[in-house]
Amino acid sequence: MLRLILIIGIIYVVIKIRKVLKKLNESKNQNFPGTENARIDDVMIKDPFCEIYFPKREGHHLKYDGKDLYFCSSTCREKFIAGRSEK
Numbered sequence: 001m002l003r004l005i006l007i008i009g010i011i012y013v014v015i016k017i018r019k020v021l022k023k024l025n026e027s028k029n030q031n032f033p034g035t036e037n038a039r040i041d042d043v044m045i046k047d048p049f050c051e052i053y054f055p056k057r058e059g060h061h062l063k064y065d066g067k068d069l070y071f072c073s074s075t076c077r078e079k080f081i082a083g084r085s086e087k
């Protein structure tokens with residue numbers, strides 16, 4: 001009878017440890033955000049003003065007409081804004 005209680009106790013402990021390990025694995029996976037985003041930001045995009053291709057992460061962002069625009073330099077961005085406001 002004592003052996004049975006011991007076996008049940010061991011099984012209980014093993015199940016508990018497994019649950020803790022599962023939680024640890026899940027939190028480990030959450031420790032690597034942004035690795036995918038960094039790869040996405042590395043794409044080449046076209047400057048809508050001077051039509052030069054450059055890496056998106058180095059771009060100068062502008063929210064224009066509900067769209068996200070990226071320029072190769074702040075000068076291009078300013079010229080683009082100036083050009084649009086004239087019309």
Ligand SMILES: [Zn+2]
Nearest residue numbers: 047050072076
């Ligand atoms: Zn440009």
